[in-house]
Amino acid sequence: MSAPESFPAGPPRPAAPNPAGPGGGEPVTVRALVARGAGAELRIERIRLSAPGPGEVRVTIRAAGVCHSDLSMVNGTIAARFPLVLGHEATGVIAEVGPGSALRVGTPVVLNWAPACRACWWCRNGEPWLCADTTAPTVPRGETDDGLPLHLTLGLGALAEAVVVPENAVIPIPAGLPPERAALLGCAVLTGVGAVHNTARVASGDSVAVIGLGGVGLAVLTAARRAGATTILAVDVAEAKRDLALAAGATDFLLSDDRLSKEVRARTEGRGVDHAFECVGRAATIRAAWRLTRRGGVVTVVGMGAKDDMVSLGALDIFHSARTLRSSVYGSSDPDREVPALAAELADGALDLRALVSGTVSLDDAPTAFARLARGEGARWVVTLD
Numbered sequence: 001m002s003a004p005e006s007f008p009a010g011p012p013r014p015a016a017p018n019p020a021g022p023g024g025g026e027p028v029t030v031r032a033l034v035a036r037g038a039g040a041e042l043r044i045e046r047i048r049l050s051a052p053g054p055g056e057v058r059v060t061i062r063a064a065g066v067c068h069s070d071l072s073m074v075n076g077t078i079a080a081r082f083p084l085v086l087g088h089e090a091t092g093v094i095a096e097v098g099p100g101s102a103l104r105v106g107t108p109v110v111l112n113w114a115p116a117c118r119a120c121w122w123c124r125n126g127e128p129w130l131c132a133d134t135t136a137p138t139v140p141r142g143e144t145d146d147g148l149p150l151h152l153t154l155g156l157g158a159l160a161e162a163v164v165v166p167e168n169a170v171i172p173i174p175a176g177l178p179p180e181r182a183a184l185l186g187c188a189v190l191t192g193v194g195a196v197h198n199t200a201r202v203a204s205g206d207s208v209a210v211i212g213l214g215g216v217g218l219a220v221l222t223a224a225r226r227a228g229a230t231t232i233l234a235v236d237v238a239e240a241k242r243d244l245a246l247a248a249g250a251t252d253f254l255l256s257d258d259r260l261s262k263e264v265r266a267r268t269e270g271r272g273v274d275h276a277f278e279c280v281g282r283a284a285t286i287r288a289a290w291r292l293t294r295r296g297g298v299v300t301v302v303g304m305g306a307k308d309d310m311v312s313l314g315a316l317d318i319f320h321s322a323r324t325l326r327s328s329v330y331g332s333s334d335p336d337r338e339v340p341a342l343a344a345e346l347a348d349g350a351l352d353l354r355a356l357v358s359g360t361v362s363l364d365d366a367p368t369a370f371a372r373l374a375r376g377e378g379a380r381w382v383v384t385l386d
């Protein structure tokens with residue numbers, strides 16, 4: 001392993017005292033999308049958020065994406081604690097800052113569900129996406145109308161009119177970005193772009209297959225195209241994803257059926273792809289990705305799967321295929337550095353995310369967006385708030 005490089009600590013924070021804060025220090029009541037248990041009906045509830053304390057900010061949410069990880073917590077695939085405020089992919093504006101904060105009220109931000117402590121071994125080793133400070137997602141924050149402590153999806157609970165979060169969980173972005181696209185920078189786009197650039201390091205001329213065409217899978221297609229991959233095969237069980245995949249950057253769409261391996265080899269001179277990306281989070285699709293990859297190629301697991309879903313590979317196959325199997329957590333990225341870069345590209349048009357957003361809905365209609373996601377309809381559904 002090479003010597004650790006020093007890692008940028010993210011964009012400079014304004015150092016001047018904040019004329020607008022700290023705020024009034026009063027708790028606020030906001031509306032949020034709450035799950036009371038695995039499999040329970042999703043409801044919009046009124047929740048109480050405490051005023052931001054030292055090192056915290058309150059953010060008024062403008063747009064929040066409905067990500068598959070939220071659905072996995074709702075349907076019990078991923079263990080979660082309840083009552084749970086859903087949502088972890090969002091953009092908004094700082095509305096109030098805690099005592100001593102250098103952040104300014106009115107700053108547009110993207111939320112970061114893996115804020116780095118910058119002090120643990122992984123952070124100091126240049127791998128902030130593996131930060132060992134995992135307290136944030138498990139600490140309850142705020143309470144329901146009937147007085148129960150609230151758990152927050154990935155420490156954020158962003159499908160709400162507002163959130164109170166640690167200040168290292170917000171990343172300033174330029175003003176004026178379309179909120180329904182800027183929100184995606186916080187999960188699907190950072191994860192997809194990072195998986196291609198940072199984890200797999202796809203090079204110009206490479207061949208790529210992407211299994212699972214939700215928001216992250218579509219972002220992987222877009223990033224692979226931008227990286228110069230020439231054969232970009234999009235794979236899904238739903239034929240309805242074909243047009244979305246081609247719009248996002250795929251050169252071809254293939255149905256995930258028992259002919260898949262043969263179809264991929266027919267498009268890669270019989271070898272298989274240089275890179276396969278698994279964006280579902282299931283053992284069966286990880287095995288499929290493994291089989292689509294050429295000898296010496298790389299399988300990158302982007303999907304977050306269940307603890308007891310076991311992947312079985314032959315010992316001789318592992319040796320003989322010389323493939324690499326690795327995962328990509330949050331795109332192996334430093335969000336403090338990479339979200340502002342992606343936001344700048346979104347602002348100047350270099351990053352086109354229009355194909356990733358299927359539509360926007362109000363907070364009241366957020367349960368409908370979850371139902372659509374569960375049925376595999378569309379790309380990303382985004383809840384927008386005025």
Ligand SMILES: [Zn+2]
Pocket residue numbers: 067068069070088089187188
């Ligand atoms: Zn997500």
Ligand SMILES: [Zn+2]
Pocket residue numbers: 116117118119120121122123124128130131132133
């Ligand atoms: Zn850390």
